[in-house]
Amino acid sequence: AQTVTQSQPEMSVQEAETVTLSCTYDTSESDYYLFWYKQPPSRQMILVIRQEAYKQQNATENRFSVNFQKAAKSFSLKISDSQLGDAAMYFCAYRSGTSGTYKYIFGTGTRLKVLA
């Protein structure tokens, strides 16, 4: 069974600085998708970024980018120019691309604090 591990329960970053959140996963599959979701205090889950395993190029969305290391099964999220609004829980998630599979598997989350 696939697993997703986020080893940093909490991280802090100074406003305008850069922070990297770690995520590792375990799978024997070659076709899968990885996601980072943000959960602010409002509790709403928001997709931050998505990576297809077949793509070598790291995904980027404005200030958010990933470092996808397929061989190492690592999928870290880098937030540049951190803003107060980035303070939230961040969840890494895995979805198999195998036909007939439907589950999204989540890590335990990393709470990000942004210091003014």
Add this chain to the structure above:
Amino acid sequence: NAGVTQTPKFRILKIGQSMTLQCAQDMNHNYMYWYRQDPGMGLKLIYYSVGAGITDKGEVPNGYNVSRSTTEDFPLRLELAAPSQTSVYFCASSLGAAREKLFFGSGTQLSVL
């Protein structure tokens, strides 16, 4: 376009009571999910459905039941509530393809006392 709507937002139950958490989506998504979120534990899948009349268990189904009579609705039933079911519950839906993101409801904070 409301997306995924969950009701209620908050609820307090006494041990042994039952209740139904409602979830509805208006995006014509076939895939729907129920997760529970406990502090430090991430999101755990309770049940999911890939279409009307089709449901299956996730990681933590004990103490819960679901039904999917329409594409839009996916209610979660708690029978004989226990303190261990105190959690935040999220309903989510997706188009179905693996690359598709989950659309989440706003969650239900449930306390069982």
